[in-house]
Amino acid sequence: MPSTARVMMVDDHPLFRKGLVQLISLEPKLELVGEACSGESALALVAECDPDIILLDLNMRGMDGLDTLRAMRAADVTARIVMLTVSDNNADVVACIRAGADGYLLKDMDPEEILDQILAATHGKLAISQRLTEILATALRKPDRTGADLLSTLTSRELEILQLIADGLSNKLIARELGISDATVKVHVKHLLKKLGMRSRVEAAVWMVNQKRNQGAH
Template structure:
């Protein structure tokens, strides 16, 4: 790395989480946190203002999720480096994040040094995957059922995530800057691609593949 500090933006809807890994990262020589955002829309605005060398992005946030935020950032700047740091330990989310343009995927259950190493790898232009997700990706290839992540685009996966969070068609349309008709069409397309006929079957498939958990259902 050069003598100039490499700049980082943190994106997470929990201030205490941002505070924790800001403190950890700024202990590392040559790293400086220059911006923080609590959602994808704010991240997009601050990225254009600060143009950091790396974005560390959560996936589950109010409004647009991390995958859609990654897609938008990469659309605006093809050189953007984005490292996902999330609680989701499911291969489907990792596949979609990398497909959307992420430079790596690390789970929040990983040791602190795993995140630091991933940051350094991402800044060096490498793809950084935490060992637990590497294992999940390997297992996913052994499963008989085609994973939703393999069948859906990043935009379709984001619509699926919002549908599973019980967002209405109008709420999804507003968050993703789409027309309600387009969202309705995507809803039907998602069910067709995944081979389900009803929303109940869609929820069952999401539970089976770990996209949705029983904890998520209890919290809704």
């Protein structure tokens, strides 16, 4: 990603957007390139703005954030999409991550922390409010099979890639790290998600981080 990340925000609260504009203006590594007040206008704006990262509110009138997220992913929007919302509802968090969100932040976080998490997301890291990490890890546990069982279904290359995803690397960086093409990484990611029964790389990353934590506890 370039030294300055292009940011687009989608939120139907003018006052919150104004505050976020001021917050982003304090960070030289971020550049605001577009604002949308609804899901519908966001879909029209995203092609025009070509952002690196999209900050998306969940509870919007009309087309909500989850529907907007799904529509963007269906339209092959490759920008990193981070939910920025007041909802810490378990089901909302899990639904957004499974629909392809790259992070989930709460509006009541400290402004500096929001900024830090946005910057982390621009570098391929999972941007998630600290108190939601455990919720997500718990929700993503597979009751029918243990983590070791699931990991044993992966090839050594798939396991290697999963560990790099958990470290926050993008497909491009994984390709560079392993000396293979982006397309090959994509194929491996698709296969490992299918084996793990997961729908997104972020879901797999959170699950893998949790596996490592569990192993460390033994």
